[in-house]
Amino acid sequence: MQINIEAIPNIPRINKGDNIGEIIALSAVKSNFKIYNGDILCVASKAISTAEGRDIALSNVKPSELANEIHQKIPRKDPRIIQKMIDETGDPTGNKLDINIENQYIGAWLPNGMRLTSAGIDKIDSNHVMLLPENPDLSAKKISEIVQQKLNVRVGVIITDSDGRIEKLGSTQIAIGLYGIPALRVSESVDPATGKIKKSEETFCDLLAATAALIMGQRGTNKPIVRISGIDYIFNESSRITDSLGMVPKEHENSADIKEPKPRSTE
Template identity: 60%
Template structure:
């Protein structure tokens, strides 16, 4: 396996076509892109292009957000309100609060720290892409059209675990890449066939994070080469989820 950041990407602006920008960087930088390569793309560049910034001054916190804020006072109460809004459950029951942590169950069945909301500065937050699977598909189809190669695309986002410090990176949208990887092995002691399942899309996202770094590095797209997988244009992030949206 080999990983490289796509070079010479400009800072993404609202209204930009992310797929075309990536394709142009590949073409002009003469990046070798082959069928079966995987592009991991940071969700924040897509959110930026989609204009998903929200001013905290436009948010009015309700009673439920105020109540949760008493438990997690470090989090701006208006951000908590937006987390509630994102879950589409005004009761706040789709938020999980443990000590200093807030996780949120999203309508598509994923659970993310802070509902995937990033605080850009003291008065601005950034929401997740509207539909990360759709964004992944648009990028993949644009690369096919402009570069004449078929690539998988994984949209990635930072996420934390309640019991660990810091953050890792996970997949929130897919195109072409399977969500899961199943394998079989023979137990050397018993001769039994053992089956295992890995969240393949998250393995790719976590690997790409080593190159991407965090906000400000401007390495939002990482190419992964040399990983075999069956391409399927119908794959989505829901294939990785054990919880059915309700």
């Protein structure tokens, strides 16, 4: 098997209200960049967040007493950003924050069951942060559907974000949302000692996200969308990021549908 990884060229600066699927299709056509059935598009979450208007002005955020208390323990974190971390977990008690004072680290468990450093919040400048997309699975679905409408090809889509591990330096790209792509890859082998079949699972969506990161780079490289070709998989419209999680919140256990998020204030 041979795979090919390329950034979609000539992606313009993403602005609030932009349709990412249409931008992908238009850029591909203008650049004579071919997208084929079964290709996988990896899209940086910050591009999605920008288009969806997830930019928050910290001047509009009033930290709670809890956020200020955490700031006293982890002073490198702005209490207003800590407040947004609390808000993103959906639990005002702060019980879904993972705080490590020794390493000055805050992780957060999000409502869909994912655990991300700083709740996936990205600091843009001294007064602005970018939140994750409201519903990354839905964002991925919309992109796939628009690309199919415009280019007549069916593609899998992965929304990626950078995340770090507390014990390691640097970060890597992971999947935070997907559509059409199986979240897991299951391999089978025969145990020579017992003759029994052993199954092993890999987080397929994260492998693909990390692969795209080799080309995508970090914010500012203007390569927010990467196409991966040559990967064998079975397209699955019901795939979702929670398929890759070991602990799924009850409200997501029986929901196979990707639904529009309920309106929520981000001020």
